[in-house]
Amino acid sequence: MRRLNFFACVALVAALPLAVIGCNRTAEEANRPPVSIDELESEHAGRPHAETYAEAVEDLDALRSQISEASAAGDIEKAHDPLHDIGHSLEHVVELANKQGLGADAVAEISAAVEKLLDAFGKVDAKLHDEPGAEYSEVEADVDAAFATLRKHLPAAP
Numbered sequence: 447m448r449r450l451n452f453f454a455c456v457a458l459v460a461a462l463p464l465a466v467i468g469c470n471r472t473a474e475e476a477n478r479p480p481v482s483i484d485e486l487e488s489e490h491a492g493r494p495h496a497e498t499y500a501e502a503v504e505d506l507d508a509l510r511s512q513i514s515e516a517s518a519a520g521d522i523e524k525a526h527d528p529l530h531d532i533g534h535s536l537e538h539v540v541e542l543a544n545k546q547g548l549g550a551d552a553v554a555e556i557s558a559a560v561e562k563l564l565d566a567f568g569k570v571d572a573k574l575h576d577e578p579g580a581e582y583s584e585v586e587a588d589v590d591a592a593f594a595t596l597r598k599h600l601p602a603a604p
Protein backbone atom coordinates (compact mmCIF):
# COMPACT_ATOMS: atom_id res chain seq x y z
CA MET A 447 0.00 0.00 0.00
CA ARG A 448 2.80 2.40 0.91
CA ARG A 449 4.37 1.79 -2.45
CA LEU A 450 1.13 2.43 -4.22
CA ASN A 451 0.65 5.69 -2.38
CA PHE A 452 4.14 6.74 -3.25
CA PHE A 453 3.57 6.17 -6.94
CA ALA A 454 0.23 7.83 -6.77
CA CYS A 455 1.98 10.82 -5.32
CA VAL A 456 4.64 10.89 -8.01
CA ALA A 457 2.00 10.63 -10.70
CA LEU A 458 0.11 13.50 -9.14
CA VAL A 459 3.25 15.60 -8.97
CA ALA A 460 3.93 14.96 -12.63
CA ALA A 461 0.42 16.02 -13.50
CA LEU A 462 0.13 18.93 -11.11
CA PRO A 463 3.42 20.54 -10.11
CA LEU A 464 1.72 22.40 -7.28
CA ALA A 465 0.75 19.17 -5.59
CA VAL A 466 4.37 18.52 -4.68
CA ILE A 467 3.85 20.60 -1.57
CA GLY A 468 0.98 18.47 -0.39
CA CYS A 469 2.85 15.23 -1.06
CA ASN A 470 6.01 16.23 0.73
CA ARG A 471 4.25 17.61 3.75
CA THR A 472 2.70 14.30 4.74
CA ALA A 473 6.04 12.54 5.03
CA GLU A 474 7.84 15.47 6.59
CA GLU A 475 5.30 16.31 9.19
CA ALA A 476 5.36 12.83 10.65
CA ASN A 477 8.98 13.39 11.67
CA ARG A 478 8.69 16.97 12.76
CA PRO A 479 7.31 18.68 15.84
CA PRO A 480 4.38 20.92 14.91
CA VAL A 481 6.25 24.19 15.44
CA SER A 482 9.98 24.68 15.80
CA ILE A 483 11.40 26.91 18.50
CA ASP A 484 12.60 29.38 15.89
CA GLU A 485 9.14 29.63 14.41
CA LEU A 486 7.65 30.08 17.85
CA GLU A 487 10.09 32.83 18.74
CA SER A 488 9.63 34.78 15.57
CA GLU A 489 5.88 34.43 15.91
CA HIS A 490 5.96 35.26 19.60
CA ALA A 491 7.83 38.51 19.32
CA GLY A 492 6.96 39.77 15.85
CA ARG A 493 10.16 41.73 16.39
CA PRO A 494 13.70 40.60 17.07
CA HIS A 495 15.01 40.32 20.61
CA ALA A 496 16.73 43.44 21.84
CA GLU A 497 20.49 43.18 21.56
CA THR A 498 21.47 46.30 23.43
CA TYR A 499 20.32 47.97 26.61
CA ALA A 500 18.97 50.91 24.60
CA GLU A 501 16.89 48.60 22.38
CA ALA A 502 15.58 46.76 25.41
CA VAL A 503 14.45 50.00 27.05
CA GLU A 504 12.82 51.08 23.78
CA ASP A 505 10.95 47.74 23.55
CA LEU A 506 9.84 47.98 27.15
CA ASP A 507 8.66 51.51 26.65
CA ALA A 508 6.57 50.47 23.64
CA LEU A 509 4.92 47.72 25.71
CA ARG A 510 4.42 50.11 28.62
CA SER A 511 2.61 52.52 26.27
CA GLN A 512 0.27 49.77 25.08
CA ILE A 513 -0.54 48.80 28.66
CA SER A 514 -1.00 52.39 29.73
CA GLU A 515 -3.28 53.15 26.76
CA ALA A 516 -5.37 50.03 27.31
CA SER A 517 -5.77 50.99 30.94
CA ALA A 518 -6.74 54.56 30.07
CA ALA A 519 -9.30 53.21 27.59
CA GLY A 520 -10.79 51.05 30.36
CA ASP A 521 -9.91 47.86 28.50
CA ILE A 522 -6.94 46.41 30.36
CA GLU A 523 -7.73 42.94 28.95
CA LYS A 524 -6.29 44.28 25.69
CA ALA A 525 -2.98 44.69 27.47
CA HIS A 526 -2.79 41.07 28.57
CA ASP A 527 -0.36 40.01 25.82
CA PRO A 528 1.91 43.02 26.29
CA LEU A 529 1.85 42.31 30.03
CA HIS A 530 3.18 38.82 29.44
CA ASP A 531 5.73 40.10 26.89
CA ILE A 532 7.02 42.75 29.22
CA GLY A 533 7.92 40.17 31.87
CA HIS A 534 9.91 38.32 29.25
CA SER A 535 11.69 41.49 28.08
CA LEU A 536 12.46 42.59 31.64
CA GLU A 537 14.40 39.39 32.24
CA HIS A 538 17.00 40.48 29.69
CA VAL A 539 17.45 44.10 30.70
CA VAL A 540 19.97 43.59 33.51
CA GLU A 541 21.98 41.17 31.39
CA LEU A 542 22.09 43.73 28.55
CA ALA A 543 23.04 46.52 30.94
CA ASN A 544 26.00 44.40 32.05
CA LYS A 545 26.93 43.67 28.46
CA GLN A 546 26.82 47.39 27.72
CA GLY A 547 29.58 47.93 30.25
CA LEU A 548 27.50 50.06 32.62
CA GLY A 549 29.12 50.38 36.05
CA ALA A 550 28.12 48.30 39.06
CA ASP A 551 26.17 51.19 40.62
CA ALA A 552 24.20 51.74 37.42
CA VAL A 553 23.46 48.03 37.08
CA ALA A 554 22.30 47.90 40.71
CA GLU A 555 19.89 50.79 40.07
CA ILE A 556 18.63 49.17 36.88
CA SER A 557 18.21 45.89 38.69
CA ALA A 558 16.12 47.56 41.41
CA ALA A 559 14.00 49.31 38.75
CA VAL A 560 13.43 45.99 36.97
CA GLU A 561 12.32 44.38 40.25
CA LYS A 562 9.89 47.24 40.78
CA LEU A 563 8.50 46.82 37.26
CA LEU A 564 8.15 43.05 37.59
CA ASP A 565 6.27 43.60 40.81
CA ALA A 566 4.02 46.33 39.35
CA PHE A 567 3.19 44.54 36.09
CA GLY A 568 2.87 41.25 37.99
CA LYS A 569 0.11 42.78 40.12
CA VAL A 570 -1.74 44.05 37.06
CA ASP A 571 -1.47 40.61 35.45
CA ALA A 572 -2.62 38.91 38.65
CA LYS A 573 -5.76 41.01 38.62
CA LEU A 574 -6.48 39.83 35.08
CA HIS A 575 -6.30 36.27 36.42
CA ASP A 576 -8.84 37.11 39.15
CA GLU A 577 -6.17 37.06 41.81
CA PRO A 578 -5.39 39.80 44.30
CA GLY A 579 -3.46 42.43 42.39
CA ALA A 580 -3.72 46.01 41.34
CA GLU A 581 -5.21 48.25 38.68
CA TYR A 582 -2.64 49.79 36.37
CA SER A 583 -3.58 53.21 37.67
CA GLU A 584 -2.50 52.10 41.16
CA VAL A 585 1.01 51.13 40.03
CA GLU A 586 1.47 53.70 37.26
CA ALA A 587 3.53 56.10 39.42
CA ASP A 588 5.91 53.27 40.35
CA VAL A 589 6.17 52.21 36.72
CA ASP A 590 6.94 55.75 35.55
CA ALA A 591 9.57 56.22 38.27
CA ALA A 592 11.23 52.92 37.33
CA PHE A 593 11.25 53.90 33.65
CA ALA A 594 12.87 57.23 34.53
CA THR A 595 15.67 55.20 36.17
CA LEU A 596 16.03 52.97 33.12
CA ARG A 597 16.19 55.99 30.81
CA LYS A 598 18.74 57.75 32.99
CA HIS A 599 21.26 55.04 32.11
CA LEU A 600 20.72 55.11 28.37
CA PRO A 601 23.86 55.93 26.44
CA ALA A 602 23.89 59.45 25.00
CA ALA A 603 22.51 59.53 21.46
CA PRO A 604 25.33 59.34 18.89
Ligand SMILES: [Zn+2]
Nearest residue numbers: 530571574575
Ligand atom coordinates in the same frame (compact mmCIF):
# COMPACT_ATOMS: atom_id res chain seq x y z
ZN1 LIG B 1 -1.60 36.85 32.46
